[in-house]
Amino acid sequence: MRPVPWLGVLGSLLIAVAVAVAVTAPWIAPAKPTQLDLRARLAPPAWVDGGKSNHLLGTDNVGRDVLSRVIWGSRISLTVGTAAALLGMLLGSTLGLLAGYFRGGVDAVISWLINVQLAFPFTLLAIFLLGTVGGGFAAVVVVLALATWVNYARIVRGQVLAIRERDYVLAARAVGVPTGRTLLRYILPNTAAPIVVVASFSTAQAILTQAALSFLGVGIDPSVPSWGAMLDEGRNYLQSAWWIAVFPGLAIALTVLGVNLLGDWLRDWLDPKSAA
Amino acid sequence: MSALSEAIALKVHYAVGAPAWRSRAGPGRVVRAVDGVDLQIAAGETVALVGESGCGKSTLGRALLRLEEPTAGVVRFEERDLTTLSAEHLRQRRAAMRMVFQDPFSSLNPRMRIGEALAEPLLVHGLCNSRSARERVAEMLDVVGLDRRVAARYPHEFSGGQRQRVAIARAVIGNPRFVVADEPLSALDISVQAQILDLFADLKDRFALTYLFVSHDLAVVRHVADRVAVMYLGRIVEMGAAEDVFARPAHPYTQALLDAVPVPDPTRERARIIGRLQGELPSPMAPPSGCRFHPRCPRAMSICQRDDPSLLPVASGQAVACWLYAPEGGAPAAERTPVSLASP
Known part of the structure; x- marks a missing residue:
């Protein structure tokens, strides 16, 4: 009987709450995320002096309800983060696996791609790609996958180079x-642990990068609430209205924490040695 | 009787360090792990390949299964040249030729259950569907003396001896004809070695197997082998029936190897020529001229420094590569004078 993995349970719980919030957003959000309440601009959270009871977490500079925007924002942030991390994982792990196993020319080409990707400023690439093909959900996911595949490819390649000699x-x-x-039954399962670890920080990276892209105006339409976009908007008011940035930031931090704890536990769980 | 497995003028060389075009130090160095070996293994026999570590015996064992790429020469299995087979045909031939590795801790995939590992040869060669494979795996676990229920467990839950039983089961499931066992006992405790050796003998009878047993342990070899091939620095220097080689070793190297085996008789023990074999195994990157053994040989002659002896039959029945046994016409008498003070 193995001990209860409390941290894994906590991670699962955090992710479960985030997903539940995203799914039930239309019902649990007290207001529409785009609805302006101009008389209550920059209202602080309800428990602070001057707070309003109908804006539990306060309002932003144009009077939109922060709580509702955090709730609605979970949808974009979670789907983009997950989709980008999975796509990057698929792309990067496959290329890393092929490079490490076949070596030679295949490795030379893939390693060259990795180095080009690492040397090229990602933001520039993202602006160029999103500028030419236009923003939108799918385009942003692809661009974010392009940002994260290198993480997987490098780690998996190195791992496979060692494992193929076993x-x-x-x-x-x-x-x-x-x-x-x-490749699938002998090598890939033995690279699972690093892949899971990379996936947990790449998901976080994708959520944050998506925010940066929205901020630059090339990502998903900034009027659609996302945690990243809210964080950027709130940046200017950090001195006067901290709640605009702090609550979406907290949501990102807790989600990323959840993903990391879950990833950590998943890595242990995947290891047959721990399943005594 | 035709050979089941056969090597003809086989060479396996490795490049070490940077490739020649990249190296500033000149052409890349080459390790001559196997350097011109002829070996025939007949169906049903157990051939032991012995020698010091680094002599190329493991490489030769792998090359016979074409797990090593030969640099030159031919490897045949059941009369078919393995070096010219396509990758897919070679893969299909592997249903009939297998290998047991030295270290049972690294030769089993840690992420695969025992049952899956054993079913693998059956499934990849289409010998069974996955349902009947489970039954064959259970039977095989019985044969190698493991509980049927271990199929659901992972390798790390087992001891070295148990793991080696699993590895052996994987090598003989699905009725192969030829098994190369590369030092299959040397990673195991002494107490377990005898059990595994018995298992090898039992499986040979049960499945009509042919073994190539690679080992440095002459006591083990004496126990299992029909024939013995002694390797030194990439060459076979003596080959013959096990009883002949053990009773009347002909090559000075074989004599030295046998002298190194501890004898449980104190009078004979004292009579052994201690320290007869001097020095280390020379580097296989730069083997000595002439007979490769001459720098360490107590009976080296002038001809040994210059000319390479070939493997020829001698009176006692085995074949030996040594100028001591060359026909008198082979070399002028003047060249047969000992060069060292060691008397024959």
């Missing part, structure tokens, strides 16, 4: 296991 990979070859099956 006796059990040679044993698979000696038994007649085809190459594709060797």
Whole structure:
């Protein structure tokens, strides 16, 4: 009987709450996220002096309800973060796997791509791509996946270079296991731990980068609330109206914490040695 | 009887360090792990390949299964040249030829259950569907002396001896004909070694297997082998029936190896020529001229420094690569004078 993984439970709980909020946003949000209340501009949270009871977490500079925007913002932030991290994982892990296993020319080409990607300023690339093809959800996800695939590719490549020399990979070859099956059943499962770790910080990176893109005006329409965009808007009012930036920031921090705790636990759970 | 597995003039060389075009120090160095070996293994026999570590015996074992890329020469299995087979045909041949590795802690995939690992040869060669594979795996676990229920467990839950049983089961499931066992006992406790050795003998009878047993442990070899091949620095220097080689070793290197085996008889123990084999194994990157053993040989002659002896039959039945046994016409008498003070 293994001990209860409390941190894993906490991580799952945080993610579950975030997902539940995103799914039920239309019902639990007290107001529309775009609705202006100009008489209550920059109202502080309800428990602070001057706070209004109908704006629990206060309002922003044009009087939009911060709580409602945090609730609605979870939708974009979670979907973009997850989709970008998964796409990046698929792309990066596949390329890393191929580079590490086949080495030679395949590795040279993929490593060159990795270096180009690392050397090229990502923001410039994102502005160029989103500027030419236009913003929108799918485009932003693809651009964010382009930002994160390198993380996976580098780590997986290094891991595979070590694992392909293990006796059990040679044993698979000696038994007649085809190459594709060797990659999927012998090599990939043994790179799972670093992939999970990279995934948990890449999700966080994707959520934050998506915010930066919205701020630059090339991402998803800034009028659609997202945690990142709110953080950027609130930046200017940090001295006078801290709540505009702090609450979406807190939402990002808790979600990222949840993803990381969940990833940590998942890595342990995937390791047969811990399942005594 | 035709050979089941056969190597002809086989060479396996490795480049070490940077490739020649990148290296400023000149052409890349080459390790001559296997450097011209002829070996035939007949169906049903157990051949032991012995030698010091670094002599190329493991490389030769792997090359016979074409797990190493030969630099030159031919490797045949059941009369088919493995070096010219396409990757897919070679993969299909692997249903019939297998390998047991030295270290059972690294030769099993840590993320694969025992049952999955054992079903793998059956599934990849289409010998079973996954349902009947489960039954075959359970039977095989019985045969190698493990509980059927271990199929659901992972390798890290087992001891070295148990893991080696799993690795052996993986090597013999699905009726292969030829198994190369690369030092299969040397990572195990002494108490477990005898059990695993018995298991090898049992499986050979049960499945009509042919073994190549790579080992540095002559006591083990004496126990299992029908024939023995002694390797030194990439070459076979002596080969013959096990009883002949052990009773009347012909090559000075084989004599030295046998002298190094502890003898449980104190009078004979004292009579052993201690320290007869001097020095270290020379580097396989720069093997000595002539006979490769001559710098360490107590009976080296002038011809040994210059000319490489070939493997020829001698009176006692085995084949030996040594000028001591060359026919008298082979070299002028003057060249047969010992060069060292060690008397024959």
